[in-house]
Amino acid sequence: MKKEEFINIYRSNIQRQGSEELLQYLLSDQCDFFTAPASTRFHLSYESGLVEHSLNVYYALKAYLQRDEVKNQYGVIATEESIAIIALLHDLCKINVYRKSMRNVKDPTGKWIQVPSYDYQDDIPYGHGEKSVYIISGFMKLSREEAFAIRYHMGFSDTEEKNNVSRAFSLFPLAFCLSVADMEATFFLEASKE
Numbered sequence: 001m002k003k004e005e006f007i008n009i010y011r012s013n014i015q016r017q018g019s020e021e022l023l024q025y026l027l028s029d030q031c032d033f034f035t036a037p038a039s040t041r042f043h044l045s046y047e048s049g050l051v052e053h054s055l056n057v058y059y060a061l062k063a064y065l066q067r068d069e070v071k072n073q074y075g076v077i078a079t080e081e082s083i084a085i086i087a088l089l090h091d092l093c094k095i096n097v098y099r100k101s102m103r104n105v106k107d108p109t110g111k112w113i114q115v116p117s118y119d120y121q122d123d124i125p126y127g128h129g130e131k132s133v134y135i136i137s138g139f140m141k142l143s144r145e146e147a148f149a150i151r152y153h154m155g156f157s158d159t160e161e162k163n164n165v166s167r168a169f170s171l172f173p174l175a176f177c178l179s180v181a182d183m184e185a186t187f188f189l190e191a192s193k194e
Protein backbone atom coordinates (compact mmCIF):
# COMPACT_ATOMS: atom_id res chain seq x y z
CA MET A 1 0.00 0.00 0.00
CA LYS A 2 1.24 3.50 -0.90
CA LYS A 3 0.80 4.93 2.60
CA GLU A 4 3.05 2.29 4.17
CA GLU A 5 5.57 2.64 1.34
CA PHE A 6 5.73 6.40 1.89
CA ILE A 7 6.13 6.04 5.67
CA ASN A 8 8.88 3.45 5.24
CA ILE A 9 10.88 5.62 2.81
CA TYR A 10 10.30 8.70 4.97
CA ARG A 11 11.44 7.11 8.23
CA SER A 12 14.36 5.27 6.60
CA ASN A 13 15.79 8.44 5.07
CA ILE A 14 14.62 11.51 6.97
CA GLN A 15 16.10 11.84 10.46
CA ARG A 16 16.17 15.61 10.80
CA GLN A 17 14.87 17.26 13.97
CA GLY A 18 11.13 17.80 13.58
CA SER A 19 10.69 15.15 10.89
CA GLU A 20 8.69 12.80 13.10
CA GLU A 21 6.39 15.64 14.15
CA LEU A 22 5.79 16.47 10.48
CA LEU A 23 5.00 12.83 9.73
CA GLN A 24 2.59 12.71 12.67
CA TYR A 25 0.84 15.78 11.25
CA LEU A 26 0.55 14.08 7.84
CA LEU A 27 -0.96 11.04 9.58
CA SER A 28 -3.37 13.07 11.72
CA ASP A 29 -7.07 13.72 11.26
CA GLN A 30 -6.20 17.37 10.60
CA CYS A 31 -4.50 16.44 7.33
CA ASP A 32 -5.69 14.59 4.22
CA PHE A 33 -2.26 13.94 2.66
CA PHE A 34 -2.77 10.18 2.40
CA THR A 35 -6.29 10.39 0.94
CA ALA A 36 -6.09 13.54 -1.22
CA PRO A 37 -5.96 13.39 -5.02
CA ALA A 38 -2.95 14.85 -6.85
CA SER A 39 -5.17 17.17 -8.91
CA THR A 40 -8.78 18.02 -9.62
CA ARG A 41 -9.01 16.34 -13.02
CA PHE A 42 -5.60 16.06 -14.65
CA HIS A 43 -3.21 13.58 -13.05
CA LEU A 44 -4.05 11.02 -10.38
CA SER A 45 -7.34 12.78 -9.65
CA TYR A 46 -8.55 10.05 -7.35
CA GLU A 47 -8.30 9.19 -3.67
CA SER A 48 -4.67 8.76 -2.50
CA GLY A 49 -3.35 10.19 -5.78
CA LEU A 50 -1.20 12.71 -3.90
CA VAL A 51 0.81 10.12 -1.99
CA GLU A 52 1.15 8.07 -5.19
CA HIS A 53 2.43 11.13 -7.06
CA SER A 54 4.90 11.90 -4.27
CA LEU A 55 6.30 8.37 -4.51
CA ASN A 56 6.50 8.57 -8.31
CA VAL A 57 8.51 11.79 -8.03
CA TYR A 58 10.79 10.19 -5.45
CA TYR A 59 11.60 7.22 -7.70
CA ALA A 60 11.98 9.43 -10.78
CA LEU A 61 14.37 11.75 -8.92
CA LYS A 62 16.43 8.85 -7.59
CA ALA A 63 16.77 7.47 -11.13
CA TYR A 64 17.63 10.85 -12.61
CA LEU A 65 20.35 11.49 -10.03
CA GLN A 66 21.93 8.10 -10.80
CA ARG A 67 22.66 9.07 -14.41
CA ASP A 68 26.42 9.25 -15.01
CA GLU A 69 26.33 12.69 -16.61
CA VAL A 70 24.24 14.11 -13.76
CA LYS A 71 26.75 12.88 -11.18
CA ASN A 72 30.01 13.22 -13.06
CA GLN A 73 29.57 15.93 -15.69
CA TYR A 74 26.99 18.17 -14.00
CA GLY A 75 28.22 17.47 -10.46
CA VAL A 76 24.79 17.20 -8.87
CA ILE A 77 25.09 15.40 -5.55
CA ALA A 78 22.38 15.05 -2.94
CA THR A 79 22.07 13.05 0.25
CA GLU A 80 19.41 10.37 0.59
CA GLU A 81 17.76 12.60 3.18
CA SER A 82 17.57 15.59 0.84
CA ILE A 83 16.23 13.44 -1.99
CA ALA A 84 13.49 12.05 0.25
CA ILE A 85 12.59 15.45 1.67
CA ILE A 86 12.25 17.30 -1.61
CA ALA A 87 10.54 14.52 -3.53
CA LEU A 88 8.15 13.21 -0.90
CA LEU A 89 7.19 16.63 0.43
CA HIS A 90 7.26 18.91 -2.63
CA ASP A 91 3.45 19.01 -2.95
CA LEU A 92 2.40 19.47 0.68
CA CYS A 93 0.72 22.62 -0.64
CA LYS A 94 -2.07 20.30 -1.84
CA ILE A 95 -3.03 19.22 1.68
CA ASN A 96 -6.64 20.01 2.63
CA VAL A 97 -7.50 21.84 -0.62
CA TYR A 98 -9.57 19.28 -2.54
CA ARG A 99 -13.28 18.83 -1.89
CA LYS A 100 -15.29 15.95 -3.34
CA SER A 101 -17.89 17.10 -5.85
CA MET A 102 -19.70 16.04 -9.03
CA ARG A 103 -19.33 17.36 -12.57
CA ASN A 104 -21.21 16.85 -15.80
CA VAL A 105 -19.59 15.01 -18.72
CA LYS A 106 -20.89 13.40 -21.86
CA ASP A 107 -20.84 9.61 -21.99
CA PRO A 108 -19.80 7.78 -25.20
CA THR A 109 -23.37 8.14 -26.56
CA GLY A 110 -23.40 11.92 -26.03
CA LYS A 111 -25.68 11.85 -23.00
CA TRP A 112 -24.81 14.10 -20.06
CA ILE A 113 -24.02 12.23 -16.85
CA GLN A 114 -22.61 13.20 -13.47
CA VAL A 115 -19.25 11.79 -12.42
CA PRO A 116 -17.27 12.18 -9.20
CA SER A 117 -14.81 15.03 -9.26
CA TYR A 118 -12.90 17.39 -6.99
CA ASP A 119 -13.12 21.13 -6.48
CA TYR A 120 -10.10 23.15 -5.39
CA GLN A 121 -10.44 25.49 -2.42
CA ASP A 122 -7.26 26.81 -0.85
CA ASP A 123 -7.79 28.52 2.50
CA ILE A 124 -4.06 29.31 2.69
CA PRO A 125 -3.36 30.81 -0.78
CA TYR A 126 0.38 31.21 -0.34
CA GLY A 127 1.43 29.97 -3.77
CA HIS A 128 2.42 26.49 -4.83
CA GLY A 129 6.05 25.63 -4.07
CA GLU A 130 6.41 28.39 -1.50
CA LYS A 131 3.42 27.03 0.44
CA SER A 132 5.07 23.59 0.61
CA VAL A 133 8.27 25.20 1.93
CA TYR A 134 6.19 27.13 4.47
CA ILE A 135 4.42 24.00 5.75
CA ILE A 136 7.63 21.96 6.02
CA SER A 137 9.48 24.83 7.73
CA GLY A 138 6.91 24.84 10.51
CA PHE A 139 8.27 21.44 11.55
CA MET A 140 11.87 21.12 10.40
CA LYS A 141 14.65 23.19 8.90
CA LEU A 142 15.37 22.94 5.19
CA SER A 143 18.71 23.63 3.58
CA ARG A 144 18.71 26.50 1.12
CA GLU A 145 19.02 24.08 -1.83
CA GLU A 146 16.12 21.96 -0.55
CA ALA A 147 13.94 25.05 -0.11
CA PHE A 148 14.72 26.29 -3.62
CA ALA A 149 14.16 22.83 -5.12
CA ILE A 150 10.70 22.61 -3.56
CA ARG A 151 9.88 26.26 -4.30
CA TYR A 152 10.74 25.92 -8.01
CA HIS A 153 9.69 22.31 -8.66
CA MET A 154 7.06 23.50 -11.16
CA GLY A 155 9.83 24.94 -13.32
CA PHE A 156 8.76 26.91 -16.36
CA SER A 157 5.20 25.54 -16.26
CA ASP A 158 4.33 27.75 -13.28
CA THR A 159 3.33 31.42 -13.45
CA GLU A 160 6.65 32.46 -11.91
CA GLU A 161 8.84 34.99 -13.68
CA LYS A 162 10.94 32.91 -16.11
CA ASN A 163 14.18 34.69 -15.19
CA ASN A 164 13.70 33.67 -11.55
CA VAL A 165 13.26 30.03 -12.59
CA SER A 166 16.40 30.14 -14.74
CA ARG A 167 18.41 31.75 -11.95
CA ALA A 168 17.14 29.27 -9.34
CA PHE A 169 18.03 26.32 -11.60
CA SER A 170 21.47 27.80 -12.22
CA LEU A 171 22.20 28.43 -8.54
CA PHE A 172 20.56 25.27 -7.20
CA PRO A 173 20.81 22.38 -9.70
CA LEU A 174 18.77 20.11 -7.43
CA ALA A 175 15.79 22.39 -8.20
CA PHE A 176 16.13 21.55 -11.88
CA CYS A 177 16.43 17.84 -11.09
CA LEU A 178 13.27 17.87 -8.95
CA SER A 179 11.40 19.75 -11.68
CA VAL A 180 12.43 17.10 -14.24
CA ALA A 181 11.32 14.30 -11.90
CA ASP A 182 7.98 16.02 -11.23
CA MET A 183 7.34 16.46 -14.96
CA GLU A 184 8.32 12.85 -15.68
CA ALA A 185 5.95 11.58 -13.03
CA THR A 186 3.09 13.84 -14.12
CA PHE A 187 3.33 13.52 -17.90
CA PHE A 188 4.74 10.02 -18.37
CA LEU A 189 4.30 7.77 -15.33
CA GLU A 190 0.84 9.05 -14.46
CA ALA A 191 -0.54 9.89 -17.89
CA SER A 192 -1.50 6.29 -18.64
CA LYS A 193 -3.47 6.00 -15.40
CA GLU A 194 -6.16 8.44 -16.52
